[in-house]
Amino acid sequence: MDPLIEVRDLTKTYSAGAARSWALRGVSLSMARGEFAAIMGRSGSGKSTFMNIVGCLARQSSGVYRLDGIDVSRLSRDELAAIRNTKIGFVFQSFNLLPRTSAIENVELPLLYNRTVGSTSRLVRARQALAMVGLEGLEGRHPNELSGGQQQRVAIARSLVNSPEMILADEPTGALDTRNGVELMAIFQELNRRQGITILLVTHDPDIAAFARRVIRFRDGLVVDDETIRRPRDAHEALAETMPAAGVPAGADGGSR
Numbered sequence: 001m002d003p004l005i006e007v008r009d010l011t012k013t014y015s016a017g018a019a020r021s022w023a024l025r026g027v028s029l030s031m032a033r034g035e036f037a038a039i040m041g042r043s044g045s046g047k048s049t050f051m052n053i054v055g056c057l058a059r060q061s062s063g064v065y066r067l068d069g070i071d072v073s074r075l076s077r078d079e080l081a082a083i084r085n086t087k088i089g090f091v092f093q094s095f096n097l098l099p100r101t102s103a104i105e106n107v108e109l110p111l112l113y114n115r116t117v118g119s120t121s122r123l124v125r126a127r128q129a130l131a132m133v134g135l136e137g138l139e140g141r142h143p144n145e146l147s148g149g150q151q152q153r154v155a156i157a158r159s160l161v162n163s164p165e166m167i168l169a170d171e172p173t174g175a176l177d178t179r180n181g182v183e184l185m186a187i188f189q190e191l192n193r194r195q196g197i198t199i200l201l202v203t204h205d206p207d208i209a210a211f212a213r214r215v216i217r218f219r220d221g222l223v224v225d226d227e228t229i230r231r232p233r234d235a236h237e238a239l240a241e242t243m244p245a246a247g248v249p250a251g252a253d254g255g256s257r
């Protein structure tokens with residue numbers, strides 16, 4: 001079976017007047033279905049550029065990108081949009097929710113582009129997606145009535161509503177505190193383990209990368225390290241062991257640890 005993602009000698013240059021800057025200098029890697037990988041690397045090392053190409057939001061300057069065996073560079077804009085809508089869910093650092101719109105309406109948005117889904121099943125699917133991220137009961141809240149962690153869950157629900165094969169998350173925990181970040185990783189681990197969704201996320205934080213099963217390091221537009229994590233941290237365990245929920249006194253479990 002083809003890998004889900006296969007890139008060979010991928011480059012991306014940006015031109016500013018006469019000057020040309022290299023964001024990617026020849027990246028080659030592949031990812032199988034069901035992987036959970038983290039990309040790390042300094043600011044400016046090309047991580048977001050890589051994610052945007054993998055997500056079909058931008059095109060490479062040279063090199064090959066095959067998604068599910070399909071050479072993406074040969075596709076028309078409409079075909080690319082269709083792939084984005086059906087195969088890929090996106091999560092961003094800044095949540096990117098519409099402010100004057102309820103949680104459920106935000107989650108329904110990607111389905112509006114899907115003509116095969118009527119309004120009733122749109123509502124049903126959006127409710128299911130919100131339930132998957134633990135937000136049942138909060139469907140009617142607007143983003144400013146939700147915490148940062150809850151807003152990011154709405155964004156994950158929105159990314160799930162089209163049943164994607166893969167979620168791409170660019171610094172999804174960057175705007176969250178430690179506990180909310182780990183809770184987010186618990187959701188990603190569940191989606192990965194229970195539903196087999198492939199997850200690729202960018203993070204600066206080694207404590208977040210430790211939940212992944214593979215860590216890919218970028219430097220100056222190149223992959224400089226690609227490591228398999230034998231025993232990734234388990235986010236549910238991390239939450240239970242080291243970060244008791246607010247209001248629960250330490251040791252309330254009777255010291256069973």
Ligand SMILES: Nc1ncnc2c1ncn2[C@@H]1O[C@H](COP(=O)(O)OP(=O)(O)O)[C@@H](O)[C@H]1O
Pocket residue numbers: 014015021022023041042043044045046047048049050
């Ligand atoms: N739209 C753009 N126009 C010009 N240069 C860009 C653009 N996007 C990114 N770059 C440059 O490409 C390099 C890689 O950027 P980026 O992929 O955003 O890195 P990272 O996400 O690792 O911080 C940087 O030098 C950045 O300045």
Ligand SMILES: [Mg+2]
Pocket residue numbers: 047048049170
């Ligand atoms: Mg970036």
